[in-house]
Amino acid sequence: MPILIGIILLMAMMAISQGDGILEYVNVLAGTSNSYELSTGGETPLMGRPFGFNHWSVQTEPDGQGSRYFDPSSRSFYGVRCTHQPSVWIGDYGYFLVNALISPQAFDRSQTSVSFAPLQTTYKPHYFKSSALLPDFRASAMGGVRMEMTPTEHAAFFRFSYPPGMNSRVLVRIVDGDSSTPVVLDKDGNFATRTSVNNGGVPHGFAMYIRGVVDPAPSRMHNLDGSIALDYDTAENVDRLTVHLRIATSFISDEQAQSNLDSELPAGKTFDSVVIEGEAIWRDRLSVVQFDEAKQSSRFLRTFYTNFYRTQLFPRLLGEYDEHDKVVHYSPYNGRVMPGELSTDSGFWDAYRTVYLWISFVAPDILDRLLEGWVNAYKEAGWLPTWASPGQRGSMVGTMGDVVFAWAIVANKSSHLAEEMYAAIRKDAFEEPSAGSLYGRQGLQEYAQHGFMAAHGGLSEVVSRGLNYAFADSTIAAAATVLGHHSDAEILRKRAEKALEKSFNPQNKLFEPLDTHGKWLKMNPTSWSDAYFTEASALQYRFYAPANVDFLVSKYGGKDALCGQIEEHFTKQVTPVYTADGRGVIHEETEMSLTSEDFGQYGHNNQPSHHVLGVAVAAGCFTVADKYMEKVLRELYSPEGWPGDEDNGEMAAWFMLNEMGLYEIDFGADELLLFSPLIRGDFTMALPGEGRLLRVENVHRDGCSATTSSPYVCEVHWYPSSPMESTEDDASSAFDSSVSDGVSGHGSIRGGRPHRPIPRESDAHVVLSDRRLARAELSKGGRLLFYTSSTPCE
Structure with a gap:
């Protein structure tokens, strides 16, 4: 393990010398501008490790706002929040806040928030920085506090830089704390506390245990009803004061929280090394798909990697390592410590x-x-x-x-x-x-x-x-x-x-x-009645037979009739639109009404429509499927957010799969449906197994350039890989020489991941006239060759 970490760190440092590369395209703030009436993703800005035990966010709203604790336009800063909230509709649990306060006088016990400048704040999957935390909105000649944070699996490392001449405080705030909350403090800056805050789904005795230590040791430490205040006097702050906080968590015990702290953030580990480690891990995850960056638009790159990042957050893994280095977890089902992993925070x-x-x-x-x-x-x-x-x-x-x-x-x-x-x-x-x-x-x-x-x-x-x-x-x-x-x-x-x-x-x-x-x-087929349907009407559920598309073909009177109905689904507006029975209008109705002029009855803002284009391909409605797939991907996704709730990676994963031309609706058949990949140029995706690679090439039949939209599939050829041999020469031929240097941010996106050998292809190939490919076949690796056109092929 130490050797592996060393290699990752070395790769990251090499990449950092050229800039952040692919992580620069990730918009952590995407989908965070929301209301009860309208969603652009239903997101909060989440930082952490992929599928991590904790996420870390920013709270800008008072505690009374509940799950809607972040507003990207707010200048109020209540702290960096350790969060486990998967959805604003589900709520949070095991959360607490870390903040940095300054004051020319003694601290007011009630002071928990400061102001900050959103434009001077950096959000990345592995790193947070706010450059000017101030007691109020007025400018300070000395400047404000600079706060930085970088997360690990079960912990986070904070670095604070305080202006001189001010009393300085690190505040670890427990929102449900009281005088009975167990707290441990010592003169060396070590502390322990806990929180039991939750919104359900936990047994009696549930708690999040918190262990931390600051360096240097504070002048004073206070137990504020479970919250921890770590104070530094003005006299100690002649120059800018730098304070490091290492803080770790556990759902098992206080001792386990300490073990997690010692394991992930030992005393000798520096803040910058943790930043590099986190960046390397994210870069590696987001580099599985490789293509020529120069052929893509900036908008595409930002949309692609923002969606990719969102697919790597949930479900959450709640495993922790015990004293024997075995994975164990606290069970919210029986309240005991159990062996193995536990998955959560997903529907x-x-x-x-x-x-x-x-x-x-x-x-x-x-x-x-x-x-x-x-x-x-x-x-x-x-x-x-x-x-x-x-x-x-x-x-x-x-x-x-x-x-x-x-x-x-x-x-x-x-x-x-x-x-x-x-x-x-x-x-x-x-x-x-x-x-x-x-x-x-x-x-x-x-x-x-x-x-x-x-x-x-x-x-x-x-x-x-x-x-x-x-x-x-x-x-x-x-x-x-x-x-x-x-x-x-x-x-x-x-x-x-x-x-x-x-x-x-x-x-x-x-x-x-x-x-x-x-x-x-x-019944009114346009009525969103929750007596009959979930978050939609009969019109959105009319093609919901993904495991039996032949049933739909038969009931609609044949393939052509079904294809015509799917086309009409995207073009025909209905009136009256989206009435509701007895419960008022829900945000999904409002969102769909905003796109109905361009998408008819199709509601991509919510999951009940996400199978429709797959049904179209499975039924042989290729022209309809290709036409509207491109329209959905290009018009309903952006670097700023989504047409509705993103829902724990589901809507982002829909984008990722279909951008690469792969989708599935009948999970009992495990058969992939093929669309025209809308990544411009060729791309590769590393597959599970040594040396296995999928290479996808797009040949434009009508002479259009590689940068021109070509959504219609005329033919698909599958060249399976031969398991006999693979060479580096094959790998280097995947892209032209102008993009083969592997440097992030120049030519193709590599992100520190070296080329994987591409196995030699067999001479035999298959023409996939029905645009279906068995998942088991694709998993062996090979080449998908799409012949596409900017106009319908049929």
């Missing part, structure tokens, strides 16, 4: 669509840990969570973790966990939970017997709920077949087919609600 309703497929390409080491972490959650809770933060929260409908586990079984991911994953999803499919349970499938017996759940029978979102159950059943059936559970597979396959058949109204060509007698209910 499967969002994430199943893109997150795990993308992670399997670019972070396969993380995928293995995440699957282990979700298996442990199932074992400790007795059910697979649907939305965990840190324990089960029960948000959204359906058991969509079933889709992820079934896909992992079919795709042979973490095969040693296959039977445990199957046990979890089989329980969801066959065992109805008790009434009011946060787990499993409410209404399962009714669904299994009739193929639907009747509207107004006690359950909400019945159409969406039933379609989710059917999709999960289809993928579980595929997993059951792989594992030899053929009886289960037959039951679930038939059940899924029955559910689609029952819910589809052939007259209106929509999935619609039924009453207790199985009769269609009258």
Whole structure:
């Protein structure tokens, strides 16, 4: 491990000499300008290690604002916040704040915030700096405090520079502290405290344990009802005073927090070395995909790497290392310390669509840990969570973790966990939970017997709920077949087919609600009624049969008719638009109304529309799919944010997959659908396994330049790699000589990652006329050759 870290640091220092390269393109502030009525991502600026135990953000709003604690336009600064908040709709837990205060007089106990200048503040995935923290908005002749922070997995390193002639304070603020909060202080600047703040999903006794130390030791240390104030007198501050704070956390114990501090930020480690280490880790993660930077626009580069960064934050891994260097975790399900990883801070309703497929390409080491972490959650809770933060929260409908586990079984991911994953999803499919349970499938017996759940029978979102159950059943059936559970597979396959058949109204060509007698209910297809649908209307769910596109082709009267309906979906505006039943208008409706003129009934601002273009390719509607895929990627994504809530990497991963021409909707088939890659020029992506590489080339048939938009796919050829040999010569030929120097920020983006050899291709190749490629085939490596055009090929 020390040798590996040394290599990473050396690579990082070499890259830093040329500038930050790809990290300069990451906009940590993207999607942070939001309100209850309108979202541009629903994000807060998050800094940390990829999939880290903690994130660190900035709080600009008073505590009473709750989960909406950051406003990018605010000049108030309440501190750097250690956060675990995955969504403003879920809330935070285990959070506290670190701030730097100055005063010409004694400190007021109530002083917790300062002012800062947003334009003098730096946000990077691995580093934060604010250059002018002041007691108020007035300028100071001496200047304000400069605060810097760089995170590790379980800790963070702060560096403060205070102006001379001022009393100076480091404040570690515990928002739920009181006189009973256990606090330890010593004269050498060591301290310990804790917080139990949460928004649910935790057992009795939950706490975040905090250990820290400052250097130099302060003049005085104060216990302010659990908060820690570390004060330096004016007399000690003749010149600018530099203070270092090392602070670490644990959900296990105070002793474990100290162990995490000693392991990640030992006394001899410098602030700058941690910055370099963090930068190297992020650079390595974001360098899996390599292409010619010179052919891309600045907007594209900033959008690409901002989305890439967002895909590397969630789900969160809560593992910690014990005294035997084994991974253990605190369980929010049973309140005990348990072996292995634990995954959290993600909802499967969002994430199943893109997150795990993308992670399997670019972070396969993380995928293995995440699957282990979700298996442990199932074992400790007795059910697979649907939305965990840190324990089960029960948000959204359906058991969509079933889709992820079934896909992992079919795709042979973490095969040693296959039977445990199957046990979890089989329980969801066959065992109805008790009434009011946060787990499993409410209404399962009714669904299994009739193929639907009747509207107004006690359950909400019945159409969406039933379609989710059917999709999960289809993928579980595929997993059951792989594992030899053929009886289960037959039951679930038939059940899924029955559910689609029952819910589809052939007259209106929509999935619609039924009453207790199985009769269609009258409804407005544009109404966002939460009695029937989840965060959408019947129009957004009309193509929601991703595991059975043949069903849609049949019900719509053939391929051409279905293609026409998908085209109309993107072009026909409906009036009245987006009425709601009884609960008021939600932000997703407002966001969709803002794009309806250009995108019709398609609502990319929310997940229920994210399968539609995949359905188009699977049905053979290639021209429609290509036309609107480019339009969505170019018009609805930007470096500043998203058309709605980004949702823990799901919307960002959708962008990443489709920019490279790869998508998947039927996770039981594990079959990739191919779009024209919109990265200009050729690119490569390192694949799991020694020497495996995917090379994608785009040949323009109509003579347009490599920098011209060419979204329509005429042919796709697949050249599988030969496992016999690979050479450096092949690797160097992936890009021309002008971009082969490997220097970040010049020519192609390399980010410190050396070329991987490209295996020689076999002479045989396959023409993929249906634009489908088995994931197992692609995972071996090879070359995808797209023949594309700026005009439709059909």
